[in-house]
Amino acid sequence: MYKYKCLNPIAKVGLNNFSDNFTATDNVDDADGILVRSAVMNDMEFSDKLLCIARAGAGVNNIPLDRCARQGIVVFNTPGANANGVKEMVIAAMLLASRDIIGGVEWVKANARDPEISKLTEKSKKKFAGTEIAGKKLGIIGLGAIGVRVANAAKLLGMDVYGFDPYLSVDAAWNLSSDVHHVTNVDDIYAKCDIITIHVPALDSTKGMINDAAIAKMKKGVIILNLARDILCDENAVLSGINSGKIRKYVTDFPNSTTAGHDNCIVIPHLGASTQESEDNCAVKAVMEMMDYLNNGNINNSVNYPKVDMGVCTKPRVAIFHENVANMISQFTQGIGELGININTMVNKSKGDIAYTMLDLESEVDEGLVKKLESIEGVFRVRVVRGNL
Incomplete structure (x- = not known):
């Protein structure tokens, strides 16, 4: 009998996939496998019994990957399971940044008790006028499961899409619309695109990739979207770009004291993958990966093996x-x-x-x-x- 421990609530639709030779345990030291979402494990000591950790999601910066590898603990994630939820949030972010929908809604709330609100609306709405996304150039940095979906959806919305990914996989290439311009230099994204969205993992090589130097190469009035990882953008550089007028809007899914409440920053409370469907998909995939590994030794979607x-x-x-x-x-x-x-x-x-x-x-x-x-x-x-x- 294999035992598993959930460090966070895991959707029952996933847990229900466990076969009869798996049982839950409350004792983490007695677990053969751990299921986790956001719980921080970096300082945890792992028992000799632990064989694997399955992250119900994509990011694994809450897990000590190298230490796990050296202890023979396989760490899984669930790439693509939440891709549609994040894709939809990216589309929403583009619309929120291009059209001042939030400003307009806040104006209505502030004037809700005014009996003349209907007349005031016609006079005031010009302050919230924006631009359409159709015909705009969208630059996507990272063409993985999410980036490909964003690219294909943006094409259907009439956008001119440019994609950059030096490690484009065969599967991603097959799924990517042939109408997407695949560029080999990220500087082409910076120079050409009206809206730029980032979809790369958090690595030493990608940390702060949107910095002063990158922003200097961008078009005036660019919109930057970061719904991938907080550390991908040097947000002090982003604020400087906003203050200078170089950046029109910055949308991030990672609230902090730097951007929260700042003009022309739309800060979303980490909702990219927060849909019932995404949580269910991640849970199912994590459980299936864990079962296949514990039962058969097979490793699929591991980040350290x-x-x-x-x-x-x-x-x-x-x-x-x-x-x-x-x-x-x-x-x-x-x-x-x-x-x-x-x-x-x-x-x-x-x-x-x-x-x-x-x-x-x-x-x-x-x-x-x-x-x-x-x-x-x-x-x-x-x-x-x-x-x-």
């Missing part, structure tokens, strides 16, 4: 978590061969300096084999996969 899928576990199966260095495979096969065990199938994949090897064997796995493999320098963990228990 490579993708490995050997199907349903029907033979004695061993999973080895190790450094990505030379001669590891030869040591594994030699050690197994010395015990007279035949290898039926083997897969080895790496991700940076981390690697994962899975082997289906012709004989049952005993403690002697596990200890032999664990003794090899560079091995973090050896796990015997027992299928559906």
Whole structure:
């Protein structure tokens, strides 16, 4: 029986997918897997029993990825599960920034008790006039699950769409409208586009990518949307751009004391993926990833280990978590061969300096084999996969 612990409320439509060999536990130290949304885990100590963490969402900056990798703890996320919810929020953000809808609504509330409000409306509405998004150039930085959906929807709304992603995947390319201009230099986005939206992960290389230098290359009156990660924009640089008139509006989904209440900043309380559908989709995907890994050893959508899928576990199966260095495979096969065990199938994949090897064997796995493999320098963990228990 595998045990899982939820650190945050997880949609029941997801939890209901757990098979009979899974049960919930209140004791995190007794869990084989942890399901999490926003709970901060960076300072948590993990028990030797913990095998995986599944984040019901995309961002994983609340999880210590490197430490987990070195402990043989696989961290999953759910890319694309909330993509439609975020896409719809991006479209809403473009409309809110282009048309002063919020200002108009606030004016109506402020004048609600005036018996002449109907007449005043016709005189005052000019203050809230905006521009249409049809015909405008939209620049999308990052063409993953969300960026592709935004691009395709924007084309249907009559926008001229430019996309930048040096790591565009095959799946994303297939799903992307052929009418989207795929540029190879992000500076083309900055120079050409009326509205710029960012959809890249939070990495050292993307932190503060919208800075003074980037803003200087943009068109006067540009609208910037950040519904991806708070750290992608240097918000002091953004405010300077607003104050100088370079930036028309800045829309962010991440409230803080820098932008909240500032003129021409539309600050949304992190609602991008806050839909019932997104939460359900993320929960289902996280549970399915966890079950496949615990039952079969398969890794899909991990952020700290490579993708490995050997199907349903029907033979004695061993999973080895190790450094990505030379001669590891030869040591594994030699050690197994010395015990007279035949290898039926083997897969080895790496991700940076981390690697994962899975082997289906012709004989049952005993403690002697596990200890032999664990003794090899560079091995973090050896796990015997027992299928559906």
